[in-house]
Amino acid sequence: MNSRKVIIFSAPSGAGKSTIVNHILGLHPELEFSISATSRAPRGTEQDGREYYFFSAEEFRKMIAEDRFIEHEEVYPGSFYGTLKSEVERIWAKGHVIVFDIDVKGGVNMKRIFGDSAFSIFIQAPSVEVLRQRLEGRGTDTPEAIERRVAKAAEETEFANGKFDYVLVNDDIEKAFKEAEKIVDDFLAR
Numbered sequence: 001m002n003s004r005k006v007i008i009f010s011a012p013s014g015a016g017k018s019t020i021v022n023h024i025l026g027l028h029p030e031l032e033f034s035i036s037a038t039s040r041a042p043r044g045t046e047q048d049g050r051e052y053y054f055f056s057a058e059e060f061r062k063m064i065a066e067d068r069f070i071e072h073e074e075v076y077p078g079s080f081y082g083t084l085k086s087e088v089e090r091i092w093a094k095g096h097v098i099v100f101d102i103d104v105k106g107g108v109n110m111k112r113i114f115g116d117s118a119f120s121i122f123i124q125a126p127s128v129e130v131l132r133q134r135l136e137g138r139g140t141d142t143p144e145a146i147e148r149r150v151a152k153a154a155e156e157t158e159f160a161n162g163k164f165d166y167v168l169v170n171d172d173i174e175k176a177f178k179e180a181e182k183i184v185d186d187f188l189a190r
Ligand code: ADP
Pocket: 011, 012, 013, 014, 015, 016, 017, 018, 019, 020, 134, 135, 137, 138, 170, 171, 172, 173, 174, 176
């Protein structure tokens, strides 16, 4: 029985979290992605209620005041992200296991909140140089934004030390997929 379990994925930007989370979601129909609320603008083909629930900063602050979030963070200056209590209830009501894709601080907070019902995974690139190359290769960020993300990654990796159930070093992607599959299977079988 999978009731009331959660899997938390956190990583510095560019480490390969989206790639690995999407792979895992494709393998297990009982896993469901938690759609966060955010005050940032939609990017590209993103749709409200699919990648995120989009709100204005004012609406987001009002929801914080109404205590509607399990956790929330200002991940980038002026950009709020958070998990609504209603989202957790929505997924659990279906008997599904929740998959969170949240920033490193949020991941640590979530693990504290859900305790043994949660398994938290920190995804790391093999080195800072590789992380920079991946961000350059993805082609979605300006050089300045890449430098900011790389600097933040170093801080986040230090902060994460010892606070996650598992650290997955994403070097070869096929190996990382296999490692992620195994730890998720083991957790689901518990
Ligand atoms: P994140 O969600 O952590 O920001 P992404 O999943 O978007 O990261 O990955 C960042 C970039 O690196 C993407 O272009 C992705 O295709 C690439 N990537 C991910 N994992 C690997 C890997 N093991 N080897 C090489 N490139 C990778």
